[in-house]
Amino acid sequence: MDGYIGLIDNLLRHFVSRLYVYFFYNFENMHAGFIFLAVIVGSVLFHIFTPWWWTDIASNWGAMDDTINLTFWIGGGVFILVCLFMVYCVFKFSYKEGRKVEYKPEDHKLEKILTIATTIGIIALLAPGLIVYKNYIDTPKNALHVEVNAWQWGWQYRLPGEDGILGTAQVAKISDDNPFGINLDDPNGKDDILIQSDELHLKTDKPVKILLRSLDVLHNFYVPQFRAKMDAIPGIISYYWFEPNKVGEYEVLCAEYCGVGHYGMRAIVIVDSEENYENWINEQETFSSLIAKQDNNKLKTTRIAKNNN
Numbered sequence: 519m520d521g522y523i524g525l526i527d528n529l530l531r532h533f534v535s536r537l538y539v540y541f542f543y544n545f546e547n548m549h550a551g552f553i554f555l556a557v558i559v560g561s562v563l564f565h566i567f568t569p570w571w572w573t574d575i576a577s578n579w580g581a582m583d584d585t586i587n588l589t590f591w592i593g594g595g596v597f598i599l600v601c602l603f604m605v606y607c608v609f610k611f612s613y614k615e616g617r618k619v620e621y622k623p624e625d626h627k628l629e630k631i632l633t634i635a636t637t638i639g640i641i642a643l644l645a646p647g648l649i650v651y652k653n654y655i656d657t658p659k660n661a662l663h664v665e666v667n668a669w670q671w672g673w674q675y676r677l678p679g680e681d682g683i684l685g686t687a688q689v690a691k692i693s694d695d696n697p698f699g700i701n702l703d704d705p706n707g708k709d710d711i712l713i714q715s716d717e718l719h720l721k722t723d724k725p726v727k728i729l730l731r732s733l734d735v736l737h738n739f740y741v742p743q744f745r746a747k748m749d750a751i752p753g754i755i756s757y758y759w760f761e762p763n764k765v766g767e768y769e770v771l772c773a774e775y776c777g778v779g780h781y782g783m784r785a786i787v788i789v790d791s792e793e794n795y796e797n798w799i800n801e802q803e804t805f806s807s808l809i810a811k812q813d814n815n816k817l818k819t820t821r822i823a824k825n826n827n
């Protein structure tokens with residue numbers, strides 16, 4: 519028994535000392551190759567076993583996922599090829615005494631191949647995205663308009679009333695009485711529906727055009743499940759569209775770092791059936807009813823003031 523243990527012990531010692539020799543005398547020249555190999559294997563394994571992946575899609579924009587997948591395959595493929603090439607070079611051309619480097623400042627053939635291959639790769643990466651983006655901003659005629667107002671740090675929403683047209687608005691006109699800065703002399707603004715809440719409702723299977731306004735800095739209205747987002751930029755109205763197609767509750771995030779309260783810009787979008795949506799929208803306040811309420815309040819305060827004098 520002791521003999522066996524002695525043998526195993528000897529073998530282990532032999533193996534460890536061999537490993538030691540390998541690592542510290544050969545490995546030194548080639549360790550970069552092993553690191554690259556580990557990076558490739560690690561990346562592929564991470565991709566397969568990652569616990570983080572997309573949410574289920576709840577809109578028409580499957581094409582967004584396709585372009586991301588295409589970018590992933592092209593980018594991932596090139597990444598693996600470049601790393602494997604480096605691994606090959608590290609092993610093939612590691613230091614050998616007496617070996618000289620060939621001086622080759624130019625190689626027209628190689629340059630031509632690399633230029634053409636890079637061009638094809640860049641076109642394959644960009645062209646599909648441009649096509650999808652064109653559709654992304656090409657709003658269907660029957661889309662519901664929803665204005666998203668972003669501010670530090672929250673959201674409010676405005677929908678057109680029965681006329682289907684949003685009144686014009688300006689940030690400079692925003693006040694306590696006019697939280698969206700709607701132009702008072704624009705008749706289209708009177709019936710606008712104001713939602714000063716974190717909860718927005720949308721109708722399922724009905725396209726929505728999102729019109730983005732920012733009252734201060736860059737924000738970005740993002741619901742991951744809709745695969746749609748865009749920056750809200752002070753001074754201009756940016757827009758895109760999507761069609762929610764799954765009834766449910768989704769979280770809104772601000773996807774543009776916008777200051778210390780950025781993390782708090784979370785809200786809820788509820789995709790309703792037609793009936794529930796109509797019920798919800800009928801309960802919302804219009805701009806003219808808000809003005810009437812405020813006038814009423816002012817009247818009351820003046821009356822109280824008069825009575826008290």
Ligand SMILES: [Cu+2]
Nearest residue numbers: 737772776783
């Ligand atoms: Cu923000």
